[in-house]
Amino acid sequence: MSKIIKLATGVALASTVGVGATVTAAEMAECENCGDSMTIVSWGGAYSKSQLKAYHEPYSAATGTEIINDESSAEAVAKLRAMNEAGNVTWDVVDVVASDAIRLCDEGLAIEINPDEDLAAAPDGTPASEDFGDLLVSDCFIPQIVYSTTFGYRTDNDDWNGATPSDICAIFDTDGFPGQRSLEKRPIANMEWALMCDGVALEDVYDVLETDEGVERALAKLGTIKDQTVWWSAGAETPQLLADGEVAIGSTYNGRLFSAIEEQDQPIAILWDAQMFDLDGWIIPAGLSPEREARARHYMKFATDTQRLADQAKYISYGPARASSAPLVGKHADLGIDMAPHMPTDPANAQNTFLYNYEWWADNRDDMDAKFQAWLAN
C-alpha cells in the first residue's frame, strides 16, 4: 500500500553524464498538419516566467508558433470539465499537479501519453519511460518538476534560545520552539507528519490512516498545536506570515521559501526534514482537433527533453523530473548562485523525504477531507 519511492536516488544521484547532445531547432522534427498557435495554461508568477524562458520562447523561436499564456491552473480541473461538457476545449496544454492529473485522467478529460513514443529520449539514448522512472504516476501525466512541501522558520526567534530545528517533530514541540505555526488547510502531508511524530513509521502511516483510530490519532497530534496554527490555502501565505513575524515556523512550497530567502533576503531558513515531494507537469486535454493535438504533442516532446527541464531550474528552485537533467542544472539566471544545493532533491536536503502517495489520497481524499474539515470547524 504505502510504497515509498526514493526520489533521491531517482533524481538527484543520477550518475548519467550529460553529453550535451540536445535537440536543437534544426534537429527537431517538423510538425506536420499542426496548428500555428496554442494556449498553454500554468500557475502564473515566477513559475510561469520560468516556463516562458525555458520552454515557450525557444519553442516559438524554433517553430514560429504563437503561444498564448493562461494562468488558470488553480481551477484547471473544474474548468476542463466544464469545457468538456460544453464541447469546446480552448486549452492545448495544461500544467497541473500530479494528483489533479490523475483525476483528469480518471474523468477522461486528458489524453493518454506513451512516454517512449511521445517524449524525447535522454541524450544517451535512455528511453523516456526509464528517464522519468517512477515519476510517471498517471497514464496522462508528463512530469516536469519535483517540488516539495516543507517548513521554513525565522532565524531570529528570541525565545528559541538559539536552537535550530533539525527534525520535523519540532513543529509539535511548543516548549522548545514556541510561537505560531502555519499549516496547509488540507489533510495531505499534515496527517503524515502528525503520525510520524506520534511514533508511526513512514511505511505504516497509510495503513494506520485507513483506520478510524489512526485518523483520531493524527488529529489528536495536530490538536496539540491547533490553537497556535494559522491554516493557509494559498502558497504565498506562509512566506508572508514568516516575513511579518506572524508565525515562527510554517509549511509551504520550497520554491516560495527560496525566493523569500535568496531574492528577498528575509531572515528565514529551511527545515528539509520529512519534506513531502510532489510533482507538477503537463497534460493534454481530451477533445482537441487533430491539428491542435498534433501541435500540443510536438510542443510536449520539445519542452520535456533533458536540456529544457534542466534550463527551467535556472529560474526557479524546483528539481527537474528527468534523471538525466540533474547533472545539467546550473546557476540561477539573475542571482548567479548555484541552484543544485537549493533543489529539494539535492542529496544533502533529501535525507528524509516521502512522496505524495497519489493512489492512497486519490481513494481517500474526499473522506479524509470531510473528517479534517469537520475537525477544523468544530
Place this chain on the structure above:
Amino acid sequence: MATELTTHDGQPLHKSLAKALRREKLRALVLIAPLLVFVLLTFVSPILDMLFRSVENSIVADTLPDTTRALQSWDPLGDELPSEEVYASLANDMMLAQEVKIHTRLGSRLNYDQPGIASMFRKSGRRIKRLDAEIHLDAFTNVNAAWATPASWTALRKHSLWPEAFPSSSIAWNNWAKFVKSDEGDDADPTATSPYGFTYSALHHDLKKLSSEQWNKLSSSDNSELSALFNGLQEASVSFPDGNYKEQFLDMHDGWGELDNWQTIHRLSPKVVDSYYWASVDRERTSDGVVQKPENERIYVTLFIRTLLMSLLITFSCILLGYPIAYLLATLPTRTSNLLMILVLLPFWTSLLVRTSAWKVLLQQQGVINNILVWLGLVGDDNRLALINNMTGTIITMTHILLPFMILPLFSVMKTISPSYVRAAKSMGATDWYAFRRIYFPNTIPGIGAGSILVFILSIGYYITPELVGGTKGVFISNRIAYHISSSLNWGLAAALGSILLVAVLILYWAYDRIVGIDNVKLG
C-alpha cells in the same frame, strides 16, 4: 334586469376590454422578449441544470447497464455476494467501459460514497482484457459449431422473443456493437463477426430463465437456422458450467468480494438519487435507513447555521455603521456630500483581493492595529489580540466590503424624505428623539429593507474573503461548495449544498415579505 353593456359594434364590453388588454399584454411580452430569452438562457437554465445535478445519477446505470439490471435480484441486506450472473454482467459492462474509458469516471463517482472504490475500478480496468471469457462460448460451440458464426446471432436477434426474453444478452449484444465501433471505427459492422465470449455468457444466464413454452417457440422457429441452433440446446445447457467470472474478479481485486462495494453500486443504481441531499445535511443512507454520519464527519449543518448567523450579524453591523453615514450624506450640502460619497464608493472600485489583503495587514497580530494598541499600552506585547483568522476577522472584513451595499439604498431613500416632516413634528412639540423614532425612522425602513436584503444575500454567497481571513471558525458553507466544484469535482454534492442554500434564502425572503412586506423595499 340590467342589460349587458356593449361597445358600439355590439360586442359585450368585458370581452372587448379583455381583447384590448390581451393585445396590450402581447405587445408588452414582445417588447421584453429579448430580455426574457436572455434571462432564461443565461440565468434560469443554469440554475435548473444545477438543481438537476443534485439528484442526477445516470452514470452508474449507463456505465454498468447489465450489472445494475442483474443486481436487482440481489438482496443487499443479506450477507452473500451477488451471483455469478452479476459478475458475468460486470465483465461484459467493464469490457466496454474500459474500451471507451469511462470506468475510472464511474469509480470517481462511487468513491464519493465509498472510499477506495476508485482505485478498484482503475486497477480492474487495466486487467479486464486478461479475463478469460471463453467458458460459455466453448459450451455453446460444443453443442453446435454454428454458434460460433455471426449468422447465429443475426438469426436470434430477428426472433420475436428478442429482446424481451433475453435481457442480459440484448444488453451484452449492444455493448458488443459499441465495442466494435469504438475499436474499429464508426463504420465497423458488429454483425460481421461473432461477438466476444461475454455475450455467450449473458446468453447462458438468459437461457436458464426461459420457460418451456419459450424454448418450444425457439426450437420450432420458422427460421430453420435458428431452430437448428436451439435443437437439443435445452437439454445440453443444463450441464453448462455456471461461469468463472466471480473467481476471476476476486483474483483481480479483493474489493469485488466486499459487500460494502456491492451495496454502494446497488444503492446508486437508480438514475435519480437523494444521496447528495442526505450528505448535505450530514446524513447517509445505509442498510438501516437514513442515519447521522459519525460525529467526526459532520460539518455541513454546522456550516449552514454558521453561514446564516454570521450573515445576519454582518447585516446588522452594516446597518449600525451605514445608517449614520447615509444620514450624514443625505443631510449635508451637496458639495460636501458628493465628496463623502466618493469616499464611500472608492473601496467599491478597489479589487476585492486588495481590500481583503489590506485587512490582513491591519488585523494580524504583528499588524497595524495591534501595534498601535501595544504602543498605547492597552494590550500587552505578549497578549496581542487575535483579530484575524477567526470569526472576528470575517465579520470585520465582510462588513467593510459590503458596507456600500447598505449605504447606497439607505442614502437614496433618505434623500427623498422631506425635511419638513421632522420640522412639522417638532413644531407640534415632539422631542428630537420622538420625531426621529416616529417620523424619520419609519420613512427609512424601505431603505433598510433593501440594504439588508442586498447585504445578506451577498454575504451568504461570499467565499474568497472568508477563505482568506476566516481561519477555521470563520469560513462559510460557500467555501465547501467551492471546494467541491473546483477540487473534488463532486458537482452533485456542490449542487445539493447550493440548492439548500437557495431554498434557505427563498424561505427567508418569504418570511421577510410576510413580516415587513416586500413592497416596502425601495432602492430610491
